[in-house]
Amino acid sequence: MDIGRPLVQTHELRMDYGQGTGAVHALDAVELAVAAGETLAIMGPSGCGKSTLLHLLGGLERPSAGEVRLQGERIDQLSERALARLRRDAIGFVFQAFHLMDELTAIENVELPALLAGASPRTARRRATELLDRVGLTDRAAHLPSALSGGQRQRVAVARALSNEPLLVLADEPTGNLDSTATLDVLRLFDDLRATGQTVVIVTHDARIAATADRLISMRDGAFVEETRLTHGSTGRLGALAGLEEG
Amino acid sequence: MGRILLVLRLAARDVRRHPAQAALLVATITAATATLTLGLVLHGVVQTPYKSTRAATAGPDVVARVAPPEPGPNGTPVGGSHASVNPAALNALTRARGVVAHSGPYTLADTTLTAHGTRAAVQAEGRDVAPATLDQPELTAGRWVRDGGVVVERAFADAFDVHTGDAVKVGGRSFRVTGIAVTAAMSPYPSAGSMVDGHVVHPGLVWLTRADARRLAVAQENVSYIMNLRLADPARAPAFVTAHEPSENESLNLNAPPGARPAVPPPPPPMLQSWTQLSDNAGNLVRNERRALLTGSWLLGLLALASVAVLVGGRMAGQLRRVGLLKAVGGTPGLVASVLLAEYVVLALVAAAAGLAIGRLTAPPLADPGAGLVGGAGGIPFGVVDVLVVIAVAVAVAVVATLVPAVRAARVSTVLALGDAARPPRRSARLIALSARLPVPLLLGLRVAGRRPRRSLLCAAGATITVAGIVAVLSAHAQLDAQRTTSALADPRTDRLSDVLALIAVMLVAQAAVNAVFITWATVLDARRTSALARALGATPGQVAAGLSAAQVLPALAGAIAGIPAGLGLFAAVSPDDAPTPSAWWLLATVAGTVVVVTALTAIPARASARQPVAAVLRSELA
Numbered sequence: 001m002d003i004g005r006p007l008v009q010t011h012e013l014r015m016d017y018g019q020g021t022g023a024v025h026a027l028d029a030v031e032l033a034v035a036a037g038e039t040l041a042i043m044g045p046s047g048c049g050k051s052t053l054l055h056l057l058g059g060l061e062r063p064s065a066g067e068v069r070l071q072g073e074r075i076d077q078l079s080e081r082a083l084a085r086l087r088r089d090a091i092g093f094v095f096q097a098f099h100l101m102d103e104l105t106a107i108e109n110v111e112l113p114a115l116l117a118g119a120s121p122r123t124a125r126r127r128a129t130e131l132l133d134r135v136g137l138t139d140r141a142a143h144l145p146s147a148l149s150g151g152q153r154q155r156v157a158v159a160r161a162l163s164n165e166p167l168l169v170l171a172d173e174p175t176g177n178l179d180s181t182a183t184l185d186v187l188r189l190f191d192d193l194r195a196t197g198q199t200v201v202i203v204t205h206d207a208r209i210a211a212t213a214d215r216l217i218s219m220r221d222g223a224f225v226e227e228t229r230l231t232h233g234s235t236g237r238l239g240a241l242a243g244l245e246e247g
Numbered sequence: 248m249g250r251i252l253l254v255l256r257l258a259a260r261d262v263r264r265h266p267a268q269a270a271l272l273v274a275t276i277t278a279a280t281a282t283l284t285l286g287l288v289l290h291g292v293v294q295t296p297y298k299s300t301r302a303a304t305a306g307p308d309v310v311a312r313v314a315p316p317e318p319g320p321n322g323t324p325v326g327g328s329h330a331s332v333n334p335a336a337l338n339a340l341t342r343a344r345g346v347v348a349h350s351g352p353y354t355l356a357d358t359t360l361t362a363h364g365t366r367a368a369v370q371a372e373g374r375d376v377a378p379a380t381l382d383q384p385e386l387t388a389g390r391w392v393r394d395g396g397v398v399v400e401r402a403f404a405d406a407f408d409v410h411t412g413d414a415v416k417v418g419g420r421s422f423r424v425t426g427i428a429v430t431a432a433m434s435p436y437p438s439a440g441s442m443v444d445g446h447v448v449h450p451g452l453v454w455l456t457r458a459d460a461r462r463l464a465v466a467q468e469n470v471s472y473i474m475n476l477r478l479a480d481p482a483r484a485p486a487f488v489t490a491h492e493p494s495e496n497e498s499l500n501l502n503a504p505p506g507a508r509p510a511v512p513p514p515p516p517p518m519l520q521s522w523t524q525l526s527d528n529a530g531n532l533v534r535n536e537r538r539a540l541l542t543g544s545w546l547l548g549l550l551a552l553a554s555v556a557v558l559v560g561g562r563m564a565g566q567l568r569r570v571g572l573l574k575a576v577g578g579t580p581g582l583v584a585s586v587l588l589a590e591y592v593v594l595a596l597v598a599a600a601a602g603l604a605i606g607r608l609t610a611p612p613l614a615d616p617g618a619g620l621v622g623g624a625g626g627i628p629f630g631v632v633d634v635l636v637v638i639a640v641a642v643a644v645a646v647v648a649t650l651v652p653a654v655r656a657a658r659v660s661t662v663l664a665l666g667d668a669a670r671p672p673r674r675s676a677r678l679i680a681l682s683a684r685l686p687v688p689l690l691l692g693l694r695v696a697g698r699r700p701r702r703s704l705l706c707a708a709g710a711t712i713t714v715a716g717i718v719a720v721l722s723a724h725a726q727l728d729a730q731r732t733t734s735a736l737a738d739p740r741t742d743r744l745s746d747v748l749a750l751i752a753v754m755l756v757a758q759a760a761v762n763a764v765f766i767t768w769a770t771v772l773d774a775r776r777t778s779a780l781a782r783a784l785g786a787t788p789g790q791v792a793a794g795l796s797a798a799q800v801l802p803a804l805a806g807a808i809a810g811i812p813a814g815l816g817l818f819a820a821v822s823p824d825d826a827p828t829p830s831a832w833w834l835l836a837t838v839a840g841t842v843v844v845v846t847a848l849t850a851i852p853a854r855a856s857a858r859q860p861v862a863a864v865l866r867s868e869l870a
Binding site: 055058060061080081084085087088089093095097099101102103104108111112113115116117118121124144146160164 | 671672673674679683684687690694697698776777780781782783784785786787788789790858860861862863865
């Protein structure tokens with residue numbers, strides 16, 4: 001894997017919820033650099049601040065202090081409008097709860113970001129078809145989310161995150177609601193992304209998921225406590241590595 | 248008993264938890280019930296002043312009149328040449344069975360009155376200087392008739408702006424206004440009407456001395472005679488009129504075969520009017536107001552229904568967890584539905600009481616019987632039936648709007664209710680495909696609207712009702728304007744009707760505004776997650792806000808356009824004789840105004856919703 005210059009960087013990043021004695025320090029002076037093409041896993045127990053970090057990286061929330069840079073440009077001071085454009089053009093989100101639009105079919109969900117970005121309906125549909133094919137759901141394109149399994153929904157969500165060919169994919173507990181089989185499907189998908197050079201930041205509390213990344217950061221109480229560079233692929237098949245199937 | 252108390256206590260607690268919503272709901276239903284109350288009591292409001300006037304003036308039970316036949320299209324009287332109008336034709340009535348007293352006959356000359364440079368048609372009645380025992384007009388100012396003096400009927404004097412002491416000309420002769428009076432023997436100005444040169448003319452009434460009236464009676468065609476009768480039993484006045492009124496052939500002098508008609512036709516038979524007919528005519532003063540108010544009240548009732556349905560639907564979604572808790576602790580579906588129904592029925596009863604009180608207090612000034620009658624309208628009791636109708640309408644609005652959501656909520660599984668599972672949105676594949684071709688705000692707006700078609704339908708229906716009401720008001724104004732051009736005098740009927748129409752228009756707009764706020768509130772809450780998700784995927788706050796507004800504006804636009812033919816049809820149905828169309832510019836302005844108002848009303852909550860922190864919303868939806 002050719003790891004390039006940092007795509008995402010944070011400096012002295014702090015996030016507090018509440019004020020005074022009731023204030024909660026979700027993030028405490030976090031320094032982070034994610035290289036282009038890198039897959040980074042952030043692990044930690046519930047409430048350690050990993051989801052907050054992900055939201056700050058994606059411009060869904062504004063930090064209490066510190067900086068967030070994407071391709072060297074500060075994004076923490078951008079207007080809401082500029083942040084929306086940034087999310088639309090450069091960032092793809094995958095949520096633990098999938099967050100698919102209930103009334104839209106799989107393909108309509110996948111094409112939505114392209115339509116929001118101003119793509120023609122035909123272009124958006126073609127791109128969505130390709131992505132559904134890539135995640136192995138061509139035959140489920142016309143299904144509503146309620147007719148899909150958890151794993152299939154998450155694969156639709158991944159396809160949707162890739163709709164506008166983002167620089168960065170942010171995944172928040174992407175397998176948190178899935179069973180083992182579905183988890184393996186999603187892991188394979190992220191492995192494919194890593195192989196294609198897609199920059200991915202995955203937040204998880206599951207060590208097996210984290211083991212598939214290039215680098216693993218452990219968090220506790222809003223701060224990084226440990227960083228490990230992993231040698232992905234040296235131990236064999238992905239499923240075996242993640243402990244989801246026998247090697 | 249314990250169960251009823253429990254239901255009421257739970258309902259009362261829920262009302263206390265959402266006081267603003269409860270207040271808006273009460274206000275919405277109150278507007279409809281107050282207007283309905285006004286419409287229902289308006290007719291009765293005029294009955295009492297007529298009775299007061301009848302008592303004060305020793306009003307007759309029957310008024311008989313002989314008048315020359317109406318001229319036909321070529322100016323020749325219908326049925327033959329001019330007949331001689333003879334007051335002796337009335338004398339036979341004085342001997343009729345049941346008649347115990349009479350006054351007259353009095354000369355009645357069709358002439359004109361000129362004052363302040365304005366001329367208007369009047370009927371000048373010649374009276375004795377001494378007071379009559381039957382139909383002695385009640386002076387409200389000045390003195391009774393004397394030679395060279397004229398007494399003017401009060402409603403006409405008000406319209407003409409003449410007062411005692413003013414110099415006027417009657418039939419070209421100079422007179423001094425000696426008094427202002429009211430009578431129960433003729434309908435107050437401008438109730439009475441007759442055709443002159445193809446136009447409806449509402450002549451005023453003045454009293455002169457017999458000698459002065461005779462001098463004005465210059466030609467046969469403009470003279471008629473009037474006699475007042477008192478019956479032993481006033482209640483039999485309508486039957487007396489029926490028994491003695493001429494047949495159509497008699498009145499047209501067509502009984503004799505054409506060849507056998509005499510050269511000089513017999514005198515025309517007397518025409519009779521009972522006091523009950525005169526009372527009804529006095530009521531006609533407010534007939535159009537009553538009609539407008541009743542129509543307006545039904546429109547407001549429908550708008551209230553739409554508002555309450557949206558409000559209840561929105562609140563029901565928010566109350567799902569509470570429903571689950573009630574069921575989890577042993578509440579049956581029936582209890583749950585009863586609590587939800589009781590809450591809205593109690594609020595509807597409060598609104599009905601408020602509407603009855605407001606309608607009762609507003610009725611007298613709105614339904615002022617005018618200067619033509621004496622006695623105020625303040626002593627009008629509410630009829631029990633009217634009260635029951637108003638209460639029934641209020642409760643029906645609440646029950647119709649609440650029943651389906653209440654039963655649906657009561658039937659939902661306890662586990663789902665405890666989980667507060669959102670109602671799944673509706674999908675319209677055609678709408679989704681269409682929206683993909685539109686700019687982002689319209690794409691989002693159409694999809695938000697398509698998720699809840701019932702709500703969009705209510706939004707459109709609200710706009711249709713409002714615009715239909717406003718178009719009907721505009722049509723009524725167009726009709727009033729056309730009527731005003733035929734008379735130089737102020738017409739108390741049209742002036743008051745204008746006020747009533749303005750009131751209805753304001754109430755419709757206010758009600759529609761409340762409706763739009765309710766719908767936006769429900770939409771914003773319902774689309775909270777969708778909006779946050781759209782922003783996470785790259786929609787700007789402006790696009791999301793515009794989309795939420797568009798979700799209201801698009802159905803409102805469709806509804807407003809539908810409201811134009813609906814309003815024209817409504818007015819044609821209410822006033823089938825003459826239904827003028829307002830100018831196209833006014834109609835276009837109504838549609839444009841509706842869109843602007845809905846946009847403005849939805850903009851603030853839509854913008855507020857579109858600026859909520861995305862992560863917080865998505866987290867809360869996950870929780």
